[in-house]
Amino acid sequence: MKLQLNLKYFTLTIVLLFLELIIALYVKDEIIRPYGGDFLVVIFIYCFCRSFLVYPSNPLLFAVLLFAYGVEFSQYFNLIQSLGLSQNRLAQWVLGSSFSWLDMLAYTAGVVLIWIIENKTGRKPSKFENVNQ
Numbered sequence: 001m002k003l004q005l006n007l008k009y010f011t012l013t014i015v016l017l018f019l020e021l022i023i024a025l026y027v028k029d030e031i032i033r034p035y036g037g038d039f040l041v042v043i044f045i046y047c048f049c050r051s052f053l054v055y056p057s058n059p060l061l062f063a064v065l066l067f068a069y070g071v072e073f074s075q076y077f078n079l080i081q082s083l084g085l086s087q088n089r090l091a092q093w094v095l096g097s098s099f100s101w102l103d104m105l106a107y108t109a110g111v112v113l114i115w116i117i118e119n120k121t122g123r124k125p126s127k128f129e130n131v132n133q
Contacts, residue, residue: 002054009050016044024093038106039113042068046114057118061111068107075099 020040027033046064053060074080076099085091096103 012047042110
């Protein structure tokens with residue numbers, strides 16, 4: 001693993017952060033807010049990681065998906081209540097408050113979209129990626 005700033009992914013990270021904030025603060029519907037945000041959050045996390053890490057995309061995608069699943073399962077086990085953070089709005093926003101299989105589907109769809117884009121765009125892997133794949 002190598003650290004190196006990638007401006008393309010960093011720019012995408014900033015754009016996605018603003019989209020997530022707009023959704024969280026201003027969208028009050030039953031589709032975009034609960035599922036669009038979950039779909040975008042895995043893309044955001046992936047782009048954030050790619051902003052600084054030179055690492056093969058497939059293992060990174062798998063790690064992002066496992067992380068998202070872990071956060072979702074923490075909701076199933078009421079981790080936020082166990083930590084005494086149920087009144088903390090930031091904790092609720094970051095960790096979420098209720099488990100949903102549809103959220104898991106949204107995370108999976110986001111990762112699948114990234115996988116399609118990364119593997120179908122003809123992007124040439126770096127030397128580092130060639131060595132480690």
